[in-house]
Amino acid sequence: MTTALTHSPVWQELLGHDDTEHAGALLGADPGRVERYCLHHEDLRVDLSRHPVTDSTWERLLRLAEERGVPGRIEALFSGASVNESEGRPALHTALRSRPDASIHVDGEDVIPAVYEELQRMAAFVEALRSGDVRGYDGRPLRHVVNIGIGGSEAGVTMAHQALADGDEPLRLHTVSGVDGRELAAVWGRIDPAETLFCVASKSFSTLETLTNARTAWAWLEAEAGRPVPEQFVGISANESAMADFGIPAERRFRIWEWVGGRYSLPSTMGLPLAAVIGMERFNELRRGMRAMDEHFRSAPAAQNIPLLLGLLGVWQISLRGATGHVVLPYHPGLRRLPAYLQQLDMESLGKSVTRDGQPVDYPTGTSCWGEVGINGQHSFFQWLHQGTGRVIAEFLVPVEEGGLPERHAGLNLASALGQVQALCQGQAPQGSGPEAEHHRYEGGRPVTLILFRRLDAYTLGRLLALHEHRVFVQASLWGINPFDQWGVELGKRVAKGLAPVARGEAPPPAEADAATRQALRWAGCWGAGESSDGTGV
Known part of the structure; x- marks a missing residue:
């Protein structure tokens, strides 16, 4: 039976531990603080020094991880144990980006050969598509890919495409998720039916929005061609028979598995539309980055383990210090969909009110997750971050290299991010006294995580995504909840x-x-x- 977090002896220690000192004061009083509280993974720097934790806080949090069985949960996740208890199956998204010589058994069967068989089929199709060998009903090569999916079947593809596509690709990606038909109508105005591939992505192949859009697209293409055109449709699903019933040819059906959740499925064949545009080499770089963070999470010592410490810090801030939000602030326009992607990962995984064995929790779990490109947010909601009464964890993701930008832009993005980070942490006392001066008081002490990286590329994006997947898993393990189901979604x-x-x-x-x-x-x-x-x- 899962023991409630509040019954933990170490948690009781944390409740009685004084952690009220201002983070700005802690930074000023301890010259070695930044070095101790900055975590590294290759060029990735994760600076936690602006959270008001002390060495004794960290010592207790690391003991809490042991007491809550987090190391055992991590091993269970990677080994294929049934960590999705309410649905009775493993959560093996890590297998989707594992090394080809790995071995992970589910119900006595090694799943890695099947994963790589599908990836190889996908690679061959992507290569044929990009080289012009896959043609439309009038013999012309395909130039457009329309991804029809919603939730985890769309969010990752859209986010990663915006982050990684450079505009010079041989194919153009369009996405359709809404069910009212407006998105489809807009796409039809931008594509040529004889040059378009439709990817129908649904794990169950029964999602209302996806199947409605797919049937409308099928009818539209048939009307344009004067005949059914099944060869211009691809299906991606765990439901082979439903894809066949829809009319998708066998060679155009790509498999995923019940043991991977939609919000974790990007590095599988669900990423086919992305790979078609950016190429398999860069798609595999994304997978390689995810694998690198997987290996770090599984093997790094606890005190240097980035997802583990971020998860511990998140639980401490939310359940003990009352944080009600997690704002994601990427300082790169290519990451403008990252907050929405992490919103699904975070809130669908952690929006639970019972433990893994169905007992009500008596502490906050999860929080609202939202965000915007940081430089835009500075001119909208940053006022609330600086002087509002709410408490949120602010996460800044900042690339350093700015190759190709006009000279007058050099350094402005980095300076903007670091200026906001310092202001949120340090604050500023008003000059003078009296009611007017109080409008210029900035309390500071806002909890800030700074993630610096050299450049935005497929490898780094993969590391960032896996980092957050594992951070969420750690938080769920500490709270004793299941991050892999979503029964609330099913009710709606x-x-x-x-x-x-x-x-x-x-x-x-x-x-x-x-x-x-x-x-x-x-x-x-x-x-x-x-x-x-x-x-x-x-």
Whole structure:
């Protein structure tokens, strides 16, 4: 049975430990603090010195990891044990980027050969696609790839494409996720049907949004070509029979497995649309970066283990010090979708209120995760970060190299990031006294993590993504929750499915529809019919 965090003797020690000193004061009083609290992985620098932890805090947190069994959970994750308890299966996203000579057994079968078999099939298809050997219905090479997916089947592809594509690729990527048809209509205005490949990505191959869009795309392409065009569709799923029933040819069906969650699936065949655009070499560099962080997480000593320490720090800030948010601030426009990607990873994994064995928790787990390109955020919500009353963990991700930029831009991005980091940590007392002066008081002491890296490339992006996957796993292990299920998402899907015929005017509201939902449907029905509505009930 999973013991509640609050029953932990070490947690009780932390509750009684005085950690109220201002982080700026701690920095000023300890010349060796930055060196001790800065973690390294090759060129990656993760500076935790601006959190108000002390050496004795770290000593207790590392003991907490031992007491909560985190080392054993890490080994269970990598070895294929059933760490997704509520669904009774492993979570083997690490196998997707493992070395080809690795061996991981699930139900007595080594999964690595199957992973590499699919990756090799994918590589051959990507090479043929990029070289122009895959052609559309009129014989022309394909130039556009439309990824139809949602959630984990879309977020990673979109985020990594924006980070890594340079605009000179032979193929153009378009993504469709929303179910109202507007995204599809917009894409149709930018593509030639005879030059377009549609990738239908759904682990279950039953997702409402994805299958609705896929069927509409199939009908559109058939109308344009004058015949069905199954050869211009690719399927990526764990459900082989559903792909076949849809009409996707066998050689265009690519497999994923039930033991990988959608939000962890980018380095699998789910990444095919990305690989088609940036090439398999760079896609494999992304996988190699993830593997490098996997190996660090599994083998680095606890006191130098970056995901472990970030996870410990997150639990300490959220459950003990009351942090209610985690703001992700990349100082690179190519990472503009990273906050949304991490939002799903963080909030879908950690948004739980029961332990792994179904007992209610009595402490905060997870928090809101959000963000924006940092330089843009400085002109919107940074005011709240500096002088608001909320407490959030601010994570700055900053590349150093700026090759190819005009000379007058040199150093401005780095200076902007470091200036904000220092201001959030140190604060500033007002000059003078009185009510007017108080408007210029900056308390500082905001918890800030600074991640510096040489340049944004596929290898570094892979390391950053795996770093956060493992940080989330550590937090879940400490809280005793399961980060690999998402039953709340499933509830919303079930309710929506029952309301779809009502929204189309084909059925009355189901009995379980509450009064507010019924009234919303009445309003929608009146407006959809062109009638006026005074907002009263019927």
